Amino acid sequence: MARVARLFAAIASMLCALAPAAAISQAFPSKPVKIIVPIPPGPSADLLARLMAPKLSTALGQPVIVENHAGAAGVIGADMVARAAPDGHMILIASTSQMVTAPLLSKSIPYDPVKDFTPISMAVEAFTLLVMNPKVPVSSFKELIDYAKRNPGKLHYGTAGVGSFFHLVGEAVNIAAGTNMVHVPYKGVVQSQNDVVSGVIELSFAAVASSTPFVKAGKLKVIAIVEKNRYKGYPDVQTIAEVVPGFEKPPAWFSFFGPAGLPKPVLDRLHGEIVKALHAPDVEKWLATNSLQLIASTPQELGANLKNALQLYAKIIKAARIKPE
Secondary structure (H helix, E strand, C coil): CHHHHHHHHHHHHHHHHHHHHHHHHHHCCCCCEEEEECCCCCCHHHHHHHHHHHHHHHHHCCCEEEEECCCHHHHHHHHHHHCCCCCCCEEEEEEHHHHHHHHHHCCCCCCCCCCCEEEEEEEEEECEEEEECCCCCCCCHHHHHHHHHHCCCCCEEEECCCCCHHHHHHHHHHHHHCCCCEEEECCCHHHHHHHHHHCCCCEEEEEHHHHHHHHHCCCCEEEEECCCCCCCCCCCCCEHHHHCCCCCCCCCEEEEEEECCCCHHHHHHHHHHHHHHHCCHHHHHHHHHCCEEECCCCHHHHHHHHHHHHHHHHHHHHHCCCCCC
16 A cells, blocks of 8 residues: 555656646747847858748747847857756757857857757758869869878968868868868958968868859869768869868758757757758758758757767867867
8 A cells, every 4th residue: 555655656746847847848939939149140040040930930829039149259149048948938040169169169168068058950061162272283182182291381271260160170181181281360261262362372161152153263173072972063073081081070060959958848849840941942942052951950960969079179179289268
């Protein structure tokens, strides 16, 4: 009899514990949902959020509002979501800049990217290229690597700054290939790319969309694809990994996160509707036009990718002797 009483008491305790989460889940969403964009209006993450918001609003039955909270390279906006109530009414669209490189390169980040967030979905990843001034005397990436090995320190690649994604890609190439291509930091990718066009430096990493006009004009040459697979727009151009064994491209995605502790039913609802919005025909068309790869991952896949990215970036940062500030 006592054993039965204890069993009923345990069941009652478990039901009481589950009740708050169930109540939140049944009520979600009970008010407008905010998508926090931690950068100024205009870049791809912002445009993607604004394209998806009306679809999410229709599906969720509440207004979905996109708010830009820029500052500190996106840390301010990301921290807002980390501190938000875990009820699904405030979520974040973030890049690896806020979730990976900032925590590794800054000593003052107020959040833990793994402990303080709930992964929802890895949304998209940009196609990226290594572009070259056409006057460099090589015709393939293999020839470029051979040239770099014969001429250590004579090839220069530009990026948007120390610790940027493209800087770490360049260092990953140097580490895997045993080359010594020199990093030249700029204020932005545009300035770096312009200096390749004018011949000030030889190489720059760039997104497909920004480099295509220069490639078509014959002012830049695409010498390698950074992604794992070749890009359909340049099917004859080798990937870095085809030529450099051991090269692993650091992840560079836009992903959705909520605060830590999102109830599973709320997480499942958000994930399902976000994936549907990403697969909407006009969204897929916009992604293709802007050379963005659709991923639409599960929460579990994003969580695993985030942890892997932190390990991979940390390895590159250590090997490149980049010091956190």
